[in-house]
Amino acid sequence: MLEMRRPGRGAGRALIRWLPPALVLLAALAGWEAAARLGWLPLTVARPSAVLRLLAAEYAGLLAELAPTLFAAAWGYLLALAVALALGSLAYLYKSLEGTVLTVGAVFNSIPIIAIAPVLIIWLGLSLSTRVAITAVVCFFPLLIAFVQGLNTRRATAAELFTVLAATPLQRFRLLALPGALPYLFMGMKITAPFALLGALVGEWTGAESGLGVVMLNAMFGLQVDRLWATVLLACVVSTAAYAYVCLLERLALPADLREGEAV
Amino acid sequence: MAALAIDNISKTFDIDGRSVTALDSVSLDLAPGEFGALIGPSGCGKSTLLRMVADIVSPTSGHISVAGEAPRKARLAHHIGFVFQDATLLPWRTVSENIRLPLEVVGGRRAVDPAAIQALVELVGLAGFEHARPSQLSGGMQQRCAIARALVTSPQMLLLDEPFGALDEIMRFRMNLELLRIWAESRTTALMVTHSIEEAVLMADRIFVMAARPGRIVDEIKVDLPRPRRLSQIGEPDFVALVERARKSLFGDMVEMLQDA
Numbered sequence: 001m002l003e004m005r006r007p008g009r010g011a012g013r014a015l016i017r018w019l020p021p022a023l024v025l026l027a028a029l030a031g032w033e034a035a036a037r038l039g040w041l042p043l044t045v046a047r048p049s050a051v052l053r054l055l056a057a058e059y060a061g062l063l064a065e066l067a068p069t070l071f072a073a074a075w076g077y078l079l080a081l082a083v084a085l086a087l088g089s090l091a092y093l094y095k096s097l098e099g100t101v102l103t104v105g106a107v108f109n110s111i112p113i114i115a116i117a118p119v120l121i122i123w124l125g126l127s128l129s130t131r132v133a134i135t136a137v138v139c140f141f142p143l144l145i146a147f148v149q150g151l152n153t154r155r156a157t158a159a160e161l162f163t164v165l166a167a168t169p170l171q172r173f174r175l176l177a178l179p180g181a182l183p184y185l186f187m188g189m190k191i192t193a194p195f196a197l198l199g200a201l202v203g204e205w206t207g208a209e210s211g212l213g214v215v216m217l218n219a220m221f222g223l224q225v226d227r228l229w230a231t232v233l234l235a236c237v238v239s240t241a242a243y244a245y246v247c248l249l250e251r252l253a254l255p256a257d258l259r260e261g262e263a264v
Numbered sequence: 265m266a267a268l269a270i271d272n273i274s275k276t277f278d279i280d281g282r283s284v285t286a287l288d289s290v291s292l293d294l295a296p297g298e299f300g301a302l303i304g305p306s307g308c309g310k311s312t313l314l315r316m317v318a319d320i321v322s323p324t325s326g327h328i329s330v331a332g333e334a335p336r337k338a339r340l341a342h343h344i345g346f347v348f349q350d351a352t353l354l355p356w357r358t359v360s361e362n363i364r365l366p367l368e369v370v371g372g373r374r375a376v377d378p379a380a381i382q383a384l385v386e387l388v389g390l391a392g393f394e395h396a397r398p399s400q401l402s403g404g405m406q407q408r409c410a411i412a413r414a415l416v417t418s419p420q421m422l423l424l425d426e427p428f429g430a431l432d433e434i435m436r437f438r439m440n441l442e443l444l445r446i447w448a449e450s451r452t453t454a455l456m457v458t459h460s461i462e463e464a465v466l467m468a469d470r471i472f473v474m475a476a477r478p479g480r481i482v483d484e485i486k487v488d489l490p491r492p493r494r495l496s497q498i499g500e501p502d503f504v505a506l507v508e509r510a511r512k513s514l515f516g517d518m519v520e521m522l523q524d525a
Contacts, residue, residue: 157352160352164344257399
């Protein structure tokens with residue numbers, strides 16, 4: 001209702017917002033390209049134009065390799081989200097469990113993912129489940145922390161209101177804590193979305209038949225510099241897209257004044 | 265039977281091992297449909313007293329009954345409506361969703377009658393804003409929404425904790441008269457905490473003047489001005505005399521405090 005903007009000004013604002021970073025990026029790429037052509041950079045640094053040419057020529061094959069990576073990243077992320085929501089809710093409804101849940105989560109989180117991966121491989125084999133599990137482990141704790149913090153945000157008079165209303169603990173959870181936690185949860189989801197790709201790539205490095213991580217490793221060992229940089233670029237694009245997608249979901253789910261710290 | 269009976273209530277807090285008396289032997293009664301005002305300096309325990317009636321805080325000793333019931337029973341039976349100093353609306357809910365919140369707690373979503381909500385929206389003058397969210401409303405509109413929410417369960421006891429403390433004086437007087445109109449229509453018993461003498465005289469049937477350290481009632485003033493109350497009464501001799509009387513009761517305590525210091 002209050003979000004009426006004149007279209008001209010909205011477009012102008014978007015331009016002011018996006019133009020400077022876009023120009024900086026373009027200038028950096030141009031400088032890079034020039035430096036590479038002049039022979040100032042080592043051969044292990046690909047020219048942007050060569051990377052783009054390779055992407056244009058092989059995009060179908062690369063996208064086919066990207067598919068299983070995205071699959072593992074998405075399922076791992078959703079698994080982590082489901083477990084974080086379940087455990088966070090339990091920790092809120094049974095306050096005595098909160099310390100245990102958070103401590104176990106913190107310990108779990110402090111184990112380096114590279115150390116946990118071999119254990120998961122022994123349990124689950126070199127399978128999709130392993131890669132989903134590794135992704136879930138990477139994403140789980142930030143989601144849990146964000147959700148629990150959102151549930152426990154101090155709402156002193158609202159708590160008194162619910163006391164006067166004689167609300168049950170479950171009603172308090174459903175009507176007060178859960179909707180109040182959503183902005184925090186989205187914050188966690190935004191931070192975690194790029195982690196999901198990281199988890200999936202690490203999972204593929206520990207062993208997989210296909211996937212972007214596999215292409216990456218092969219390109220590295222085969223010294224296919226352009227191809228390696230193309231995979232890096234793809235990974236960046238996917239990470240950013242994942243972040244943007246969660247931002248979009250947040251926009252659809254929450255009105256502007258409820259979003260925590262609008263970043264993009 | 266009294267709508268509200270507060271009988272010899274005391275409250276002590278432990279602060280760093282020392283026992284501090286917040287309220288000392290406070291008693292008051294309200295008849296059904298009566299409007300009472302609690303007025304006193306900061307720290308006299310008037311908000312604490314209100315919270316005891318609502319069963320948010322429990323007294324150390326003494327007895328409270330709301331229409332013959334213990335506060336806990338009255339609260340669990342949804343006989344108490346409470347308006348806080350800030351509106352305390354849920355920011356993710358619209359005006360009508362905020363107003364129906366108590367009904368959802370009482371009986372789930374099915375218990376909500378949209379026509380009743382709409383009638384309340386109109387009663388508090390928010391027609392046209394049913395689907396606005398709190399961030400889109402002014403402070404006065406938010407507080408009116410909070411009053412509607414407090415009334416939606418038709419409580420027997422309406423408790424108001426400085427409901428207009430955050431508003432400017434013009435808005436406050438407007439809201440005072442609107443609240444009186446709403447109260448007259450709903451015929452509930454009301455107890456309001458305030459630290460504005462004019463507000464107390466304008467609204468109440470009886471004013472209970474409190475003093476601090478320890479919190480206690482030092483004077484009870486009957487306001488027999490005709491109803492419905494109007495803003496023009498504020499300048500009339502009867503009104504001014506009552507304000508002076510209340511001011512003297514309040515200042516008596518101030519003088520003591522200054523001498524203590």
